[in-house]
Amino acid sequence: MTDVETRLATLGLSLPDAPAPAANYVPYVISGSHVWISGQISRDAQGGLITGKLGAELDVAQGAAAAQACALAILAQLRAAVGGDWSRVARAVKLVGFVNSTADFTDQPKVVNGASDLLVAALGDAGRHARSAVSAVSLPLGVAVEAEAVFELK
Secondary structure, three states: OOHHHHHHHHOOOOOOOOOOOOOOOOOEEEEOOEEEEEEEEOEOOOOOEOEOOEOOOEOHHHHHHHHHHHHHHHHHHHHHHOOOOHHHEEEEEEEEEEEEEOOOOOOHHHHHHHHHHHHHHHHHHHHOOEEEEEEEOOOHHHEOEEEEEEEEEO
């Protein structure tokens, strides 16, 4: 097991299989020294959708857990992109989190912290990244969170 996956295991987490694209796009693109990971939606450990709207059906803690699930899927895509060779990953560059929320919900950053914290836990200082956390009136399939990321390769 790699250092990244060992770190996750100490947290009681493991990477899912890299999710297949749901439409006419690829799960990641390597361009120069960067990997661009397509949006990953919130799924539980069994692959079921984590759905609901923050500020209505879900609270911040549930949203953060959904964002963490997105980060696990992002890391699964990254593992696929580097052929399982984590030594090729230099750092996380950017994370964008989309939160399915009510119009008056303002804790998007607290929700997306679930993904940010997971990237740092898995990658150490190399997991620190620039970030955006935005609200969406709706997300695909009614999921609570969707996140995308960019990583730099060595």
